Amino acid sequence: MKFTKMQGLGNDFVVIDAVRQAVDLSPARIRFLADRHFGIGCDQILIVEPAQDSDADFRYRIFNADGGEVAQCGNGARCFARFVRDHGLCDQDEIRVDTQAGRLILRPRPDGSVTVDMGVPRHAPAQIPLLAEAEALAYPVEIDGAAWEFGAVSMGNPHAVLRVENVDSAPVAALGPRLESHPLFPERANIGFMEIVDRNHIRLRVFERGSGETLACGSGACGAVVVGVERGWLDSPVRVDLPGGRLDIAWAGRGSPVLMSGPAVSVFEGEIPA
Numbered sequence: 414m415k416f417t418k419m420q421g422l423g424n425d426f427v428v429i430d431a432v433r434q435a436v437d438l439s440p441a442r443i444r445f446l447a448d449r450h451f452g453i454g455c456d457q458i459l460i461v462e463p464a465q466d467s468d469a470d471f472r473y474r475i476f477n478a479d480g481g482e483v484a485q486c487g488n489g490a491r492c493f494a495r496f497v498r499d500h501g502l503c504d505q506d507e508i509r510v511d512t513q514a515g516r517l518i519l520r521p522r523p524d525g526s527v528t529v530d531m532g533v534p535r536h537a538p539a540q541i542p543l544l545a546e547a548e549a550l551a552y553p554v555e556i557d558g559a560a561w562e563f564g565a566v567s568m569g570n571p572h573a574v575l576r577v578e579n580v581d582s583a584p585v586a587a588l589g590p591r592l593e594s595h596p597l598f599p600e601r602a603n604i605g606f607m608e609i610v611d612r613n614h615i616r617l618r619v620f621e622r623g624s625g626e627t628l629a630c631g632s633g634a635c636g637a638v639v640v641g642v643e644r645g646w647l648d649s650p651v652r653v654d655l656p657g658g659r660l661d662i663a664w665a666g667r668g669s670p671v672l673m674s675g676p677a678v679s680v681f682e683g684e685i686p687a
């Protein structure tokens with residue numbers, strides 16, 4: 414089985430073409446491929462499949478390093494666009510891709526970057542999903558006797574976003590896993606730690622559900638900007654600096670889709686023995 418190792422701001426992927434080859438991956442096989450010591454190593458495995466709908470170009474499936482299938486991956490979506498063009502599967506300027514979370518529109522740019530229409534964020538607790546009686550701008554949570562508050566949004570996948578003074582000293586390793594699997598989130602959640610630099614610029618670290626802290630999370634960047642705009646802290650467009658580099662996020666407010674722009678890079682190609 415042929416694969417391509419790719420990365421978007423250091424959030425890294427094993428991308429597999431299931432259009433031209435048969436692909437059958439069990440959760441155990443996915444965990445093995447994602448293992449950085451015994452396998453190839455990656456944060457997510459991305460599968461490029463033929464479209465099931467006649468008005469889509471492809472189907473895009475996403476698996477976290479822990480083997481679980483999820484509905485959204487923003488950095489992966491940019492790599493997906495780059496992959497289908499580099500491998501001659503598509504030469505369109507606009508690529509329509511169906512995910513478990515709905516339709517994404519991918520627009521590769523002449524400079525090698527890709528803009529992704531990530532869809533309309535969802536705020537209702539049941540849609541995130543988050544166990545809360547009513548929608549709110551901030552939700553309280555107590556961890557080991559300390560009180561925190563977070564904003565929550567679905568970008569097709571669940572995100573909780575905490576505002577911190579300094580992202581470098583934020584308790585990502587300690588709090589990330591506790592919140593990721595907190596009973597408030599029945600499907601677990603991705604946990605963002607956001608430092609506001611100014612109204613158009615944030616710094617962000619994300620503890621990703623099923624993969625741990627990554628160098629960047631595209632849907633996490635979108636979620637943080639949505640939470641920041643809703644709280645009145647940010648104005649679109651927003652520059653998001655992640656440990657792996659920069660994303661540019663635009664959001665015109667409720668009911669509008671989030672647009673994410675950033676790089677997508679192929680690292681190497683390989684073949685996995687059967």
Ligand SMILES: N[C@@H](CCC[C@H](N)C(=O)O)C(=O)O
Nearest residue numbers: 486487488570622630631632
């Ligand atoms: N790295 C991704 C998000 C991947 C999925 C996420 N860990 C989840 O479980 O929802 C991105 O760039 O958005």
